[in-house]
Amino acid sequence: MNPIPAFELADATFRYPESTALDSLTLSITPGQCVAVLGANGSGKSTLLRVLAGLCFPERGSVRFFGESLTEPALAHGAFARNFRRRVGVVFQNPDVQLFNATVFDEVAFGPLQMGWSKAQILQRVHCALADLGIEALKDRPPHRLSGGEKKRVALASVLVLDPDVLLLDEPTAALDPKSQGQIVDFLFGCVGKKTVITTTHSLEVAQEIADRVLVLENGRLAATGPTAEILADTALLERTHLLHAHRHRHSSGAIHSHPHRHH
Amino acid sequence: MFPRRHDFIEKTLNRLAESIGQAARADDSGADSGFLQRLDPRVKLAGVLGLIFAAAASQRLAVTAAIFAVGLTLALASRVLGPIARLWGGVLFFTGMLVLPAAILTPGAPLFHLPWVGWPITDHGLRSAASLIARAETTATLAALLVLTTRWGHLLKALRVLRIPALFVVILGMTYRFIFVLLGIARDFLEARRARQVGRLDGRQQRQMAVSSAAMLLSKSVQLSGEVYEAMQARGFCGEVYTLDAFRFKNLDWCMLAAFVVITIAAFGMGTLP
Numbered sequence: 001m002n003p004i005p006a007f008e009l010a011d012a013t014f015r016y017p018e019s020t021a022l023d024s025l026t027l028s029i030t031p032g033q034c035v036a037v038l039g040a041n042g043s044g045k046s047t048l049l050r051v052l053a054g055l056c057f058p059e060r061g062s063v064r065f066f067g068e069s070l071t072e073p074a075l076a077h078g079a080f081a082r083n084f085r086r087r088v089g090v091v092f093q094n095p096d097v098q099l100f101n102a103t104v105f106d107e108v109a110f111g112p113l114q115m116g117w118s119k120a121q122i123l124q125r126v127h128c129a130l131a132d133l134g135i136e137a138l139k140d141r142p143p144h145r146l147s148g149g150e151k152k153r154v155a156l157a158s159v160l161v162l163d164p165d166v167l168l169l170d171e172p173t174a175a176l177d178p179k180s181q182g183q184i185v186d187f188l189f190g191c192v193g194k195k196t197v198i199t200t201t202h203s204l205e206v207a208q209e210i211a212d213r214v215l216v217l218e219n220g221r222l223a224a225t226g227p228t229a230e231i232l233a234d235t236a237l238l239e240r241t242h243l244l245h246a247h248r249h250r251h252s253s254g255a256i257h258s259h260p261h262r263h264h
Numbered sequence: 265m266f267p268r269r270h271d272f273i274e275k276t277l278n279r280l281a282e283s284i285g286q287a288a289r290a291d292d293s294g295a296d297s298g299f300l301q302r303l304d305p306r307v308k309l310a311g312v313l314g315l316i317f318a319a320a321a322s323q324r325l326a327v328t329a330a331i332f333a334v335g336l337t338l339a340l341a342s343r344v345l346g347p348i349a350r351l352w353g354g355v356l357f358f359t360g361m362l363v364l365p366a367a368i369l370t371p372g373a374p375l376f377h378l379p380w381v382g383w384p385i386t387d388h389g390l391r392s393a394a395s396l397i398a399r400a401e402t403t404a405t406l407a408a409l410l411v412l413t414t415r416w417g418h419l420l421k422a423l424r425v426l427r428i429p430a431l432f433v434v435i436l437g438m439t440y441r442f443i444f445v446l447l448g449i450a451r452d453f454l455e456a457r458r459a460r461q462v463g464r465l466d467g468r469q470q471r472q473m474a475v476s477s478a479a480m481l482l483s484k485s486v487q488l489s490g491e492v493y494e495a496m497q498a499r500g501f502c503g504e505v506y507t508l509d510a511f512r513f514k515n516l517d518w519c520m521l522a523a524f525v526v527i528t529i530a531a532f533g534m535g536t537l538p
Contacts, residue, residue: 055494077502085500092498096445097491102417102437109508114500122508140415142291144284144444158499 004067006031006196007052011061021047023220034197036211040242044220045200049168053090089159093170095151099143104154111162129161149180169199173206216241272470273458280451293412298342300413304517305422311524312410318528319402322535325395331531332402344412351404359400363393421509430505449484
């Protein structure tokens, strides 16, 4: 018997005043899967994540979380809302949006405080989360004195402190230096098989490293879905959805030429 | 190097860099290992507010001077005397401007006359002016002492001991936090503008630039507020605000609390006695 999907979208449509972000999208995500959502700018990746996070709601169609309907009234109050927020952690693309407290410690403690945990439990979990991400030394720092990589790790700690079953990450490696990117990828790699991870990315390499399934979005529609290796081998699909492109580049031999390629 | 005559962009960029630098220095001194930095923020807040109250109520110059001396000693022990001393000139200037009419208009025996205008400075007038200036200098010194020896986040949490509502404390914290985000956005915007600017802007262009910067920042702040609210919702925020303090009283905190109470009561008593 198939397990209840972690998320199930049926014919979900979401429109902004100037465009349609999700267009009759139907998909299902199994618990424990690590899914990379690929797509060009404006393809609907971030909107899909916001819908899955219960931050906006499709005007048509439905979204289900472990079989329960994810609607605005259901998330307004009560046990379901609290349970959903504890079980689903969201890491935003811009960490400045997510770091709104005066210090790193307060930032990480924000979620547990909302859950109504005891002071002792909050202190213990906050210290564990800071240690897991290697940011204990930053606990008294204000967010404006953190580097981009540190901000990203604090944002992750602020979500992981609740030990969510599902992690939704919007471009987790965007605008980071290679070392910080590597730390985030290492961390995500550690989540594989333990949590349901859904991450949007432009990077085929990140998708290849952490995802066991890829969703490709194109103009708010599902262009393709399947095992990572299969999707990433489909050069025609990747070119059509602007994930692979031809441009002039130099090989180690010194030869300069142009053909569709990916960067390693 | 900036050109000698700064225009709007240069001046604004310089001020942005200066503001960010000042905040960073205040944060560093708050994390230093000086005497007051080691105290529980609640003790510091209560103690310094008590001294400020006693200084503001003091009618005697000697008592105000004694409180000022306490402030100086604490500043020295906390290694923040330098930044505090830089405040004194400004406080003296602005308070001096305010009390100058009182020094002239207060009736009493003239001590001397101002050059050129010949207005008399009376002994009573001079005494009340000195008292007001001393109180302004003392309270400014104590306030700066509190800010420079306490990290902003800790200071905000300490406000909760004064029964200030959690919502207010959280709003203050977020305001401080996002001032830096908006400063960063403004700096990026102005640098991008400077990179494409040839020559100097005339007055009209500078005014246009000031208005467009303000409008851009307002629009960014509206956009940010929506995104921040979503980030809060995603972590379980439902409209109720909670705060947590992990402060612990140590022996030194109890001793200093007792010392602050004794000094405040003594200064208040002696300063307000007829």
